Amino acid sequence: MKRNTIQHLSVLSALLLTSALAGGADAQNAAQASTAQASASQIPATNINKPESTSGQPTAQSTGTNSPLPYNQATRLPSAGTENLKASVAALQNTLTELQALQLQTKQAHWNVSGTLWYSLHELLQDHYEQISKDADMVAERQLAVGASSDGRAITIVATSRLPEIQAGFIDDSQVIQFFTYQYETVGQRIHQRINDVEKVDPSTSNLLQEVETNIEKFQWQMRAFLQNTPKDPNSGFDINNAKPVPLRGK
Ligand SMILES: [Fe+2]
Numbered sequence: 025m026k027r028n029t030i031q032h033l034s035v036l037s038a039l040l041l042t043s044a045l046a047g048g049a050d051a052q053n054a055a056q057a058s059t060a061q062a063s064a065s066q067i068p069a070t071n072i073n074k075p076e077s078t079s080g081q082p083t084a085q086s087t088g089t090n091s092p093l094p095y096n097q098a099t100r101l102p103s104a105g106t107e108n109l110k111a112s113v114a115a116l117q118n119t120l121t122e123l124q125a126l127q128l129q130t131k132q133a134h135w136n137v138s139g140t141l142w143y144s145l146h147e148l149l150q151d152h153y154e155q156i157s158k159d160a161d162m163v164a165e166r167q168l169a170v171g172a173s174s175d176g177r178a179i180t181i182v183a184t185s186r187l188p189e190i191q192a193g194f195i196d197d198s199q200v201i202q203f204f205t206y207q208y209e210t211v212g213q214r215i216h217q218r219i220n221d222v223e224k225v226d227p228s229t230s231n232l233l234q235e236v237e238t239n240i241e242k243f244q245w246q247m248r249a250f251l252q253n254t255p256k257d258p259n260s261g262f263d264i265n266n267a268k269p270v271p272l273r274g275k
Pocket residue numbers: 134150
């Protein structure tokens with residue numbers, strides 16, 4: 025073959041190769057674009073939650089943004105992007121807020137409890153604080169897993185927990201028992217309602233909330249037990265409440 029012909033053939037092959045590569049890249053870009061478009065349309069909008077009222081309680085604002093990355097199984101539930109998942113997010117956020125309020129209150133009482141039972145309550149409240157902190161973390165991270173951000177700000181706890189505040193200063197042992205018996209009863213009932221709200225649409229969240237409710241009910245019993253009637257002693261709290269029985273709901 026002549027030298028010129030070889031040169032022509034080389035140039036031609038180089039052109040063909042470049043063109044094929046360019047075509048391939050174009051095709052790949054087009055495929056990627058269409059995949060991205062398909063993914064974008066599948067991304068649930070549940071992580072852009074407006075503060076809406078569910079179960080009569082305002083939800084805190086979530087501030088996530090749409091992500092180009094794939095979502096997980098929880099966000100692919102049939103309910104993703106619908107009112108059902110919003111109910112799930114509201115259940116988690118409201119539970120988180122209440123647990124955070126209880127974190128602060130158990131610590132406040134742990135430090136300031138006074139009276140005959142101070143040591144028992146001081147120790148018990150520390151145990152409650154530690155478990156509540158773990159549960160709050162689980163609930164917050166479940167909210168991330170279902171595609172929403174979690175709001176753990178102090179302002180949100182104050183504005184949305186709808187729980188009475190614990191008194192300032194030294195607090196009598198009988199008042200600590202009264203206060204937490206009511207708090208745990210209230211929070212337990214609210215979580216129980218939320219378990220029912222999300223049971224069908226988001227069973228994993230429902231299961232998590234069941235664990236949290238179990239712990240709250242255990243804490244409620246542990247406070248109530250100080251005043252549990254027995255055949256031998258009515259345990260009215262007479263001895264820890266300035267010679268008056270400790271008034272408890274239903275007692
Ligand atoms: Fe301590």
